[in-house]
Amino acid sequence: MVTQNVIKVSFKEQMLQAREEAIIRSVNRLLAEKGFEAMTVDEVAADVGIAKASLYKHFPSKEDLACAAMVSMMRRAQTFLQTLPLDAPPVANLRAVVAWTMGLKLAGEMPSLPSHNSSLRTTLMASKDYMDGLMDVSDRLGAWIEEAQAQGAINPQLPAIAVLYTLFARACDPVLEFLKMGDLYTDEEIISLVMSTCFDGLSARSN
Amino acid sequence: MVTQNVIKVSFKEQMLQAREEAIIRSVNRLLAEKGFEAMTVDEVAADVGIAKASLYKHFPSKEDLACAAMVSMMRRAQTFLQTLPLDAPPVANLRAVVAWTMGLKLAGEMPSLPSHNSSLRTTLMASKDYMDGLMDVSDRLGAWIEEAQAQGAINPQLPAIAVLYTLFARACDPVLEFLKMGDLYTDEEIISLVMSTCFDGLSARSN
DNA sequence: GTCTATAGGAGGATAGAC
DNA sequence: GTCTATCCTCCTATAGAC
Numbered sequence A, B: 001m002v003t004q005n006v007i008k009v010s011f012k013e014q015m016l017q018a019r020e021e022a023i024i025r026s027v028n029r030l031l032a033e034k035g036f037e038a039m040t041v042d043e044v045a046a047d048v049g050i051a052k053a054s055l056y057k058h059f060p061s062k063e064d065l066a067c068a069a070m071v072s073m074m075r076r077a078q079t080f081l082q083t084l085p086l087d088a089p090p091v092a093n094l095r096a097v098v099a100w101t102m103g104l105k106l107a108g109e110m111p112s113l114p115s116h117n118s119s120l121r122t123t124l125m126a127s128k129d130y131m132d133g134l135m136d137v138s139d140r141l142g143a144w145i146e147e148a149q150a151q152g153a154i155n156p157q158l159p160a161i162a163v164l165y166t167l168f169a170r171a172c173d174p175v176l177e178f179l180k181m182g183d184l185y186t187d188e189e190i191i192s193l194v195m196s197t198c199f200d201g202l203s204a205r206s207n
Numbered sequence C: 001g002t003c004t005a006t007a008g009g010a011g012g013a014t015a016g017a018c
Numbered sequence D: 001g002t003c004t005a006t007c008c009t010c011c012t013a014t015a016g017a018c
Helices: A002-038 A041-048 A052-058 A062-083 A090-106 A119-126 A128-151 A160-172 A174-182 A187-200 B002-034 B041-048 B052-058 B062-083 B090-106 B119-126 B128-151 B160-172 B174-182 B187-200
Strands: none
Touching (some): A041 A052, A090 A128, A160 B187, B062 B128, B090 B128, B090 B174, B090 B187
16 A cells, blocks of 8 residues: 555656656747747647646746756766766767757757846746756866866967856857758868867867 | 028038938947847937938838948948058958957947847848848958968968858957957957957967 | 736827917 | 827746546
8 A cells, every 4th residue: 555655656757757858848948949938838839748737836937937947058068077087088978068059059959048038048047957967067177178278279368257258158059050951061060160279279280 | 592502401411321320320329239129219219319200211220220230330440441451461450350349349439239030131132222231241350361371471271251250250249249348458459369369269279 | 837818018100280 | 290098918926627
């Protein structure tokens, strides 16, 4: 009896979690496709295949919906960071992270935030889950950046924070979509090109 | 009598044009501040100091309003390009253009387009004035890019179109606002930092 | 927790007087 | 061409039955 109750609860919880994951997948895709403001809650509900009111039982607002997707994305990033070899050159890991985020963006899986201040920004800043994830990712990348600068692999004259922002910005670089629209290059070639402009710059190099 | 009519018409036209310029200034500022979707026509009207219905006598829709601002911006760019010395090294002119656009963005004068497809994108693509301006600017920059690559100043292995997109993207680089929010650097320092990451890359250089 | 139905409000666009 | 007042659509959010 007790066992059955436990199983039942666990099963229901699994169903709940599976549904919420399905919701987040839809939100993630729609955020990547049209952005927060253009995405409507009706679309999300239709995409998941449930009624809009049901969505609001899971998430109290459109902002919370998007926030959940961002938290999920942040967790994916943390998981990815943990797969990177600690004994590799820090700059190699930084390059791997950037290539990974650009791949996600080209695959339409990178939710795009509004660049301007907005209700979503407020919700994100107030979300402990999101901010904790962001801080963790920033700290890990920041450590690699400083190591790479100490080794002379990353330009030591640049403030580490500027390097960090520049890396983050590759996740929403419009150059990726423009090159993709042109249909002249494969996703791999696009990533390779933007990796080159990001790390090597536009100017010709002798080294 | 005839003369007076001419003067009168001219005067009225000047008034009309002055008003439309005031409208475009407001739109430009609001576009830079909040983006197209978050900007409301009511705000524009309030900012200009006229009734919303009056706005619609000048511009038939919100999209046309934003389009007019973009066309105006494009003209400013064309004017700026014409001030650059033709005998200067092409890469120097490219750098000057990028620094100029970043200065505009930091000053809150660079209208930001929606990164995703939208009604505004459609209107812009259908606007001859906008497309002509865009083509002209692209052609001028494209010529400098190819010259600079021929001279070995810009990496010749990069497709010119990728270089062009990368330069354009500096006009809406989120790194600028992030660094500005941090309040650690002056606008000039921020421009200098992003110029460095853009042209020299993140990796350390020997040359 | 899922649904149908609807409240509530914001915002783009217009009617009609002057 | 400017105004006030209003329309109408779309969208977030909720009420209430099951």
